[in-house]
Amino acid sequence: MKAFLFLVLLLLSVTVQGKTFERCELAQILKRNGLDGYRGISLANWMCLAKWESDYDTRATNYNPGDQSTDYGIFQINSRYWCNDGKTPGAVNACGISCNALLQDDISQAAACAKRVVKDPQGVRAWVAWRNHCQNQDISPPLRSFSPA
Secondary structure, three states, X not given: OHHHHHHHHHHHHHHHHOXXXXXXXXXXXXXXXXXXXXXXXOHHHHHHHHHHHHOOEOOOEEEEOOOOEEEEOOOOEEOOOOOEOOOOOOOOXXXXXXXXXXXXXXXXXXXXXXXHHHHOOOHHHHOHHHHHHOOOOOOOOOXXXXXXX
């Protein structure tokens, strides 16, 4: 019985942790979801944004005590404007989705909402981490060293 309970607890902890993507895997998924070049934003910029916002973690959340909102998921999309978490006062929910949808390992809804965010006048500048770590920076992927065959 103890072994069964241990297994159940182990499985629950795995499902709660979510997925932390490897860099190349996430790049492929972002491309598949149409983010590369979307509204002039390069794949490198999306990758930089996701790195600094969530460290590529689908279950990342960050509570903002100032306005009582929370940022959700791989892009840290805010509950004040973009999604409904049922607890943010005066929430707009411009993406028309539950904030829990932004915490899924399948990031297609998060990608669709991120596209909605960049349609606003601020564009990608809506993300503070992008402004602080990616804007006007060399974000090109590092060249890998190789030895000729």
